[in-house]
Amino acid sequence: MPVSLFFYNIFLAGYTAVLQIAALFHSKARKWVAGRRGWRKHIPRALASTAGKKRLWIHCASLGEFEQGRPLIEAFKKQYPDYAVVLTFFSPSGYEVRKNYPGADHIFYLPADGQKNARAFIDMVAPERVIFVKYEYWYHYLHTLQTRNIPVILISAAFRPEQVFFRWYGGFFRQLLGKFSRIFVQDEQSDRLLAGIGITERVTVAGDTRYDRVTEIAAQSQSFPLLETFRGNNRLIIAGSTWPADENILHEAWHVFPHDWKLVLAPHEIDAGHIRELQRQFRDDVVLYSELQVGTGDAGKRVLLIDNIGMLSALYRYGEIAYVGGGFQKGGIHNILEPAVFGLPVVFGPNYRKFVEAREMVQRHHAISIQSTPECRQAFHQFINNIPQLQRMQAGIREYVQQRTGATNKILDSGMRIEG
Numbered sequence: 326m327p328v329s330l331f332f333y334n335i336f337l338a339g340y341t342a343v344l345q346i347a348a349l350f351h352s353k354a355r356k357w358v359a360g361r362r363g364w365r366k367h368i369p370r371a372l373a374s375t376a377g378k379k380r381l382w383i384h385c386a387s388l389g390e391f392e393q394g395r396p397l398i399e400a401f402k403k404q405y406p407d408y409a410v411v412l413t414f415f416s417p418s419g420y421e422v423r424k425n426y427p428g429a430d431h432i433f434y435l436p437a438d439g440q441k442n443a444r445a446f447i448d449m450v451a452p453e454r455v456i457f458v459k460y461e462y463w464y465h466y467l468h469t470l471q472t473r474n475i476p477v478i479l480i481s482a483a484f485r486p487e488q489v490f491f492r493w494y495g496g497f498f499r500q501l502l503g504k505f506s507r508i509f510v511q512d513e514q515s516d517r518l519l520a521g522i523g524i525t526e527r528v529t530v531a532g533d534t535r536y537d538r539v540t541e542i543a544a545q546s547q548s549f550p551l552l553e554t555f556r557g558n559n560r561l562i563i564a565g566s567t568w569p570a571d572e573n574i575l576h577e578a579w580h581v582f583p584h585d586w587k588l589v590l591a592p593h594e595i596d597a598g599h600i601r602e603l604q605r606q607f608r609d610d611v612v613l614y615s616e617l618q619v620g621t622g623d624a625g626k627r628v629l630l631i632d633n634i635g636m637l638s639a640l641y642r643y644g645e646i647a648y649v650g651g652g653f654q655k656g657g658i659h660n661i662l663e664p665a666v667f668g669l670p671v672v673f674g675p676n677y678r679k680f681v682e683a684r685e686m687v688q689r690h691h692a693i694s695i696q697s698t699p700e701c702r703q704a705f706h707q708f709i710n711n712i713p714q715l716q717r718m719q720a721g722i723r724e725y726v727q728q729r730t731g732a733t734n735k736i737l738d739s740g741m742r743i744e745g
Contacts, residue, residue, distance in 0.1 A: 329497035333464055334439075341437050356417035360434040368433055368449050375409035375430050382411045382452035384435060386461050387419035389660065391426075393481045394458040396537040396733040398428050401741060411450050415461060438463040447473070454741070456480055457505075467504040476506040480736055481533050483681050484515040491518055509736050511681045529739060532732035533681065539638070539666040540730050546639035551617040552589070553643070555629050559587045560645045562705070563669070565637045566593045566659035567650035571674065575648060576606045577698040579628070583709060589640060591631035593650055593659070600632050638663045645715065646708050648672045648701075652694065658683060661692065666726045668719035672704045691722045 347354035383398060385391040391414070398410055412429035414420035424432050436442045443465035455470055455477040470477045479502075489495040490502060499522055502508070508524070509531040510516055516530050562582075564575055567590065579588055592599060604611055612626040614633065631637070641647060647664035651657055652674020661671045661683055671692040677683040686692035693704040708715045 327497075330464065333497065337438055353417050356421060357434075360417065360420060361436055364433070364436050365445060368446070371431055371433070372411075372449060378407065378409040379453045380409045380411055380450055381405075381454055381456070382413070382450050383429075383456040383458065384413045384461060385415075385419055385458045387414065387416035388422055390458040390460075390481075391419050391423055392538050392660070393534045394456065395428065396534045396541070397456065397480065397736060397741075400733050400737050402428060404737065408453070411452065435463075435466075438465050440465050440469075443469045447475075454478070459483070462498065462501040464501060467501055471504045477504065478736075478741070479505045479508045480531070481511055481535070481732070482508055482515060483511045483533075483679070484518045485679060486518065491522060509732075514681075529735070531735040531739075532729055534732045534736070535660070535662050535682075536666075536726055536729040537731070537733045539660075539662045540726065542638050542663070543642070543666045546642050549636070549640070549643070551614065552629070552640065555589075555612075555617060555626075556587065556643060559585050561587050561589055561643055562646045562648060563589045563591070563641050563644035563664065564648040565591045565641070565650065565664070567591070567648070568593055568654055570653035571648065571650040572603060572606065574695070574698050574701050578701040578705065579607075579610075581702060582705065584627070586709065587627045587629065589629045589631065589644070591637045591640065595632055595634065600630065603630055641667045641669055644669050645719075646670055646672070646705065650674075652676050661686065662726065665691070665722050668723040670708055670715070670718055670722060672701065686722075686725070689721075689725065691718065691725065 344354050344357055348358040381401060383394055385394050398412070401408070402410060409430040410428065411431045411433070412426065413433050413435040414423070415435050420432070420434055426432060436446050443463070447466070447469050452475060455475060457477065457479050459481045467477065484490065489498045502519070502524055506527065508519065508528045510519070510528060511533045513530060516528055519525070519528050564571070567575070572590070572592065575588070575590070590603065592603065600613070607628045607630070610626060611628040611630050614629060614631045617629070631640070641664040644664065644667070647669040649659050649661045649664065649671055650673070651659040654676065657676045657679055658673045661673065661680070664671055665682070665686065671686065673683070673692065673694060675694055675696050677687070677694055683692060687694055693707070695701045695704050
């Protein structure tokens with residue numbers, strides 16, 4: 326056994342052990358462990374309903390990757406209805422939200438990587454072909470698929486120079502990339518980086534399937550009469566997926582904004598304690614969405630707090646400017662394409678560079694990254710103080726998104742075509 330693989334197996338054993346211990350105290354770890362318990366029995370039972378069908382297996386790390394994979398799942402099912410789709414998640418934040426997604430025939434947690442687990446799971450599913458979305462480089466799964474000559478495709482991948490694949494010590498991880506039959510990358514930088522380590526013939530610049538997804542969401546977005554009532558004749562800033570660091574800055578910046586602007590705040594966490602804390606922060610300015618009444622507009626309230634899940638992507642249609650949270654978190658910003666598809670310029674925190682669309686929008690001055698309250702105020706004032714310029718920018722952002730749609734069809738046509 327190569328030394329690098331020995332240490333990888335040690336890492337897997339340690340990681341699983343840590344999660345077992347963390348499950349005693351942390352709800353997310355508990356779901357991770359419980360969701361995989363007894364998988365060798367319940368997965369075969371579930372798969373019996375599609376026995377005899379060819380299967381596509383698509384794997385997503387979490388919810389964000391699912392949104393990238395979803396357009397391809399739905400396009401594939403439409404073109405090849407006789408196939409069964411097996412969807413797996415690594416994280417509870419993906420599985421728990423989408424475990425009832427009707428576009429897949431089967432939805433499971435991916436069993437922890439390991440030689441025995443990988444072989445057993447692939448034996449059960451017996452996929453004709455496999456898609457990994459954006460990342461998740463599990464050695465034993467990829468190695469088993471390669472040795473069995475099962476095509477495995479990586480889609481919507483984005484690479485950066487600082488990643489381990491491009492370091493002198495990254496040989497083991499470069500081997501993992503070599504196990505994919507095809508790699509569809511988001512941008513030219515990713516293509517050049519892969520070429521620099523000798524991966525060329527199997528790489529295609531296809532773009533990001535999320536552009537297709539947000540365009541579809543925008544076309545189907547519903548209206549919210551309560552929000553229209555709250556807005557009245559004012560303009561709205563929509564702040565979505567915010568964390569406490571974002572909310573503190575927004576609170577400090579908010580009081581200097583013109584009175585013909587209102588704020589709609591949709592926090593990432595909506596547990597009762599966090600909602601109470603936001604009510605305390607904004608005091609008399611805030612009203613909960615659950616307490617709005619049609620026709621009243623809650624006169625005098627300038628901050629609407631969204632205390633439910635599922636509205637955000639459609640809310641952006643009512644805004645002029647967006648603030649997207651997560652930029653002060655380790656994981657980085659949340660989805661900025663959801664507001665961009667409606668033409669909203671976006672403000673976010675400093676941790677954004679691993680996202681291709683964020684870098685591009687900053688370069689085009691369609692987005693502004695901030696690190697402090699004064700920078701937040703200045704960013705919003707750039708948009709608020711010149712409405713004609715803001716409107717021209719909104720048109721440019723909508724065009725930017727439209728020009729980047731079509732990745733789903735590129736992947737389906739050149740990487741997923743099934744003959745016969």
